Amino acid sequence: MTKQAEEKKPLWAETLENPDVQESMTYLLNKLPEIQASVESLDQMVQFGQHTFGDRASMDYLEEQISLSSIDQESLEALVKLIGKMPVLLKLVERTEEIVTFAESVWNDEESLSYISASINEHSLAQKGKELLEKADEIQARAEEMKGGHISVFTVMKWMKDPSVQKSLRYAKATLEAINTK
Secondary structure: OOOOHHHHHHHHHHHHOOHHHHHHHHHHHHHHHHHHHHHHHHHHHHHHHHHHHHHHHHHHHHHHHHHHHOHHHHHHHHHHHHHHOOHHHHHHHHHHHHHHHHHHHHHHHHHHHHHHHHHHOOOOOOHHHHHHHHHHHHHHHHHOOOOOOOOOOOHHHHHHHOOOHHHHHHHHHHHHHHHOOO
């Protein structure tokens, strides 16, 4: 083409020469059937709405049903909020369903039940209580052995460096603070 012919080229023709525009046009042309189906579906919904709202009998029936129900503005707002929370509720229901399925499978499996039973018996509260009483008896016996011994201030100061004494003092302090706050 001559320089004069290029200058006379319309703006839209120059735009069509752009590779990005050509790629976008190709994409839109490929999507046209989907766009057409969406527009037809939307048109059908609009026509249905127009016919429904134009039909006085349908509107009277709908109005009667709404007036008989206890739906008010507050109920509609609650419904909208509930619909907004549906993804969270769905996750919660799915998790609950997984837990129930797991619990049912454990409940129906004799080996799992016997394992759980053995674990509970092994680590039961009675076992812990028995161990605590044994420790208390041991402490009492040791205290009785040291009954005649003299404990000086320097001995107490030496004990203060012991990590187990420090830990016990922290527990004692925390216990006193908790009792005082309540």
